[in-house]
Amino acid sequence: MSFLKTSQIKSPWLMHFDCGSCNGCDIETLACLTPVYDVERFGIINVGNPRHADVLVVTGTVNPRNAEILKNIYSQMPDPKLVIAVGACGCSGGVFRDAPNVLGGIDKVIPVDVYVPGCPAKPEAIMDAVVTGLGKLKGILEAS
Amino acid sequence: MNLTTFYLAVAGLILAPLVGGLVAGVDRVLTARMQSRMGPPLLQPFYDVGKLWSKVIAPASHWQGLFVRWALVASLASDVLLAAGADVLMCFFVQAASASFVALGAFCGSSPYSKLGAQRELFQLLAYEPVFLVAILCMAKVSGGFDAYSFMASDQPLLYKMPLIVPGLLFVVLVKLRKSPFDISGSHHMHQEVVRGVYTDYAGRDFALLEIAHWADVTVVLWICSFLWATSPLAMVVTAFLFLFAALVIDNISARLTWRHMLKVVAPISLVLATANLLWLYME
Numbered sequence: 001m002s003f004l005k006t007s008q009i010k011s012p013w014l015m016h017f018d019c020g021s022c023n024g025c026d027i028e029t030l031a032c033l034t035p036v037y038d039v040e041r042f043g044i045i046n047v048g049n050p051r052h053a054d055v056l057v058v059t060g061t062v063n064p065r066n067a068e069i070l071k072n073i074y075s076q077m078p079d080p081k082l083v084i085a086v087g088a089c090g091c092s093g094g095v096f097r098d099a100p101n102v103l104g105g106i107d108k109v110i111p112v113d114v115y116v117p118g119c120p121a122k123p124e125a126i127m128d129a130v131v132t133g134l135g136k137l138k139g140i141l142e143a144s
Numbered sequence: 145m146n147l148t149t150f151y152l153a154v155a156g157l158i159l160a161p162l163v164g165g166l167v168a169g170v171d172r173v174l175t176a177r178m179q180s181r182m183g184p185p186l187l188q189p190f191y192d193v194g195k196l197w198s199k200v201i202a203p204a205s206h207w208q209g210l211f212v213r214w215a216l217v218a219s220l221a222s223d224v225l226l227a228a229g230a231d232v233l234m235c236f237f238v239q240a241a242s243a244s245f246v247a248l249g250a251f252c253g254s255s256p257y258s259k260l261g262a263q264r265e266l267f268q269l270l271a272y273e274p275v276f277l278v279a280i281l282c283m284a285k286v287s288g289g290f291d292a293y294s295f296m297a298s299d300q301p302l303l304y305k306m307p308l309i310v311p312g313l314l315f316v317v318l319v320k321l322r323k324s325p326f327d328i329s330g331s332h333h334m335h336q337e338v339v340r341g342v343y344t345d346y347a348g349r350d351f352a353l354l355e356i357a358h359w360a361d362v363t364v365v366l367w368i369c370s371f372l373w374a375t376s377p378l379a380m381v382v383t384a385f386l387f388l389f390a391a392l393v394i395d396n397i398s399a400r401l402t403w404r405h406m407l408k409v410v411a412p413i414s415l416v417l418a419t420a421n422l423l424w425l426y427m428e
C-alpha cells in the first residue's frame with residue numbers, strides 16, 4: 001500500500017458524540033485515553049471537531065431532536081469515515097428502546113460500521129472496535 | 145551567492161520540515177513516557193500529515209487555502225535563510241509573517257472557535273515577538289554580526305554573556321510548540337476549551353500544509369535557541385534538545401494560563417530580563 005493509504009490506517013482521529021447516553025459508556029470511552037489503556041499508541045487522538053475526525057464514536061440512544069445533530073456531525077466528517085456504535089443503547093436502544101421519545105440505535109439515522117455490545121461497553125471492547133473498523137477501512141483502501 | 149550557499153539553502157528547505165516532524169514525534173513519545181504511557185510511534189506526525197493530505201474536504205473559506213500556502217512559504221523561507229547563513233533578524237521577521245498568515249486564515253473561517261483562536265494567536269505574537277527580538281539583538285551584540293554564521297562562529301558559548309535571555313527563549317519555545325501554560329490560541333489533542341482554536345477551521349490538505357509549516361517554525365525557533373551554545377554541531381543539537389525537554393517538562397506540570405496573564409505578567413517579566421541583559425552587554 002502507498003504511504004498515504006497506510007497513514008490513513010495508522011492515524012485514526014476519533015470524535016466522541018454523546019447521543020443521550022446515561023454517561024456510563026462515555027466514562028468507559030474516556031477511560032480509553034488514560035495511561036492504563038493509552039489509545040494513542042495506535043495513533044488515535046480524541047478530537048473535538050468533526051472536520052478533523054476519521055472515526056465517530058457514538059454512545060447512547062437516538063431521539064428525534066439529537067438525530068438532526070448526529071446527521072449534521074456525520075455529514076461534516078471527510079470521507080472515508082467510520083462510525084462505531086458503543087453500548088447496548090447505541091446498538092439497539094438498550095433498556096430505553098421502548099421509551100416514547102427513543103427512535104432506537106444510531107443505525108436508524110446514520111450507517112454504522114462496528115457495534116460494541118455491553119452495558120456499559122468495556123474500554124477493551126471499544127478499542128477492539130476501533131481496530132476492527134480500521135481493518136475494514138484497510139480492506140476498502142486496498143480494493144480501491 | 146556561491147554554490148555552497150545554494151546547496152545549504154536547498155538542504156535547509158528539505159531537511160528543516162523533516163527535523164520539525166521528528167521533533168514532533170519525539171515530543172509525543174516523551175510526553176507519553178512522562179505520563180507513564182507507551183505513546184505513538186516516533187513517525188506518527190508523518191502518518192498524521194499523510195492522512196490529512198489524503199482527505200478531501202471543502203475549505204471553510206477559499207481565502208484559507210491561500211493564507212496556508214503563504215504561511216508555508218514564509219516558514220520554509222525562514223529555514224532557508226538560516227541555513228544559507230543570512231540575516232537572523234530577517235529570518236525572525238519572515239517567521240513572524242508566517243504566524244500572521246495562520247491567524248488571518250483562521251479569521252476567514254466561519255467557526256467562532258477559529259476566530260477566538262485567531263485573536264489569541266495575535267495576542268501571543270504580541271507577547272513573544274519582542275522577547276525574541278531582544279534575544280536575537282543580544283546574540284548579535286556579542287557575536288558582532290547579524291548573520292547566522294557569525295552567531296555560530298564564536299568559540300565561547302554565547303550563553304555566558306546572556307543568561308537572562310534563557311527564560312525569554314523558553315517562553316518563545318513554549319508558545320511556538322503550543323505547550324501549556326501557553327497553549328492559548330490552540331493546542332494539541334485533548335485540551336478542548338476552544339476545540340483546536342486557531343486550527344479549528346483548517347481541514348484536509350490545508351491542515352496538512354499548516355502542520356508542515358508548524359514543523360518548519362519549530363525548527364527555526366529551536367535552531368535560534370541552539371545558538372546559545374554553538375561551539376560545535378553536537379553542542380547545538382544538545383542545546384536545542386534541552387530547550388525541547390524543558391518545554392515538555394513544563395507542559396506536563398502546568399495548567400494553561402489566560403492570555404491576560406501571559407500578556408500582563410509573563411511577557412513583561414521575560415522582556416525586562418532580556419532587555420536588562422542587552423543593556424548590560426552595551427555598558428560592558
Ligand code: SF4
Binds near residue numbers: 086094119
Ligand atoms: S449501554 Fe448502558 S451504560 Fe451505556 S449508555 Fe446505555 S444504559 Fe448507559
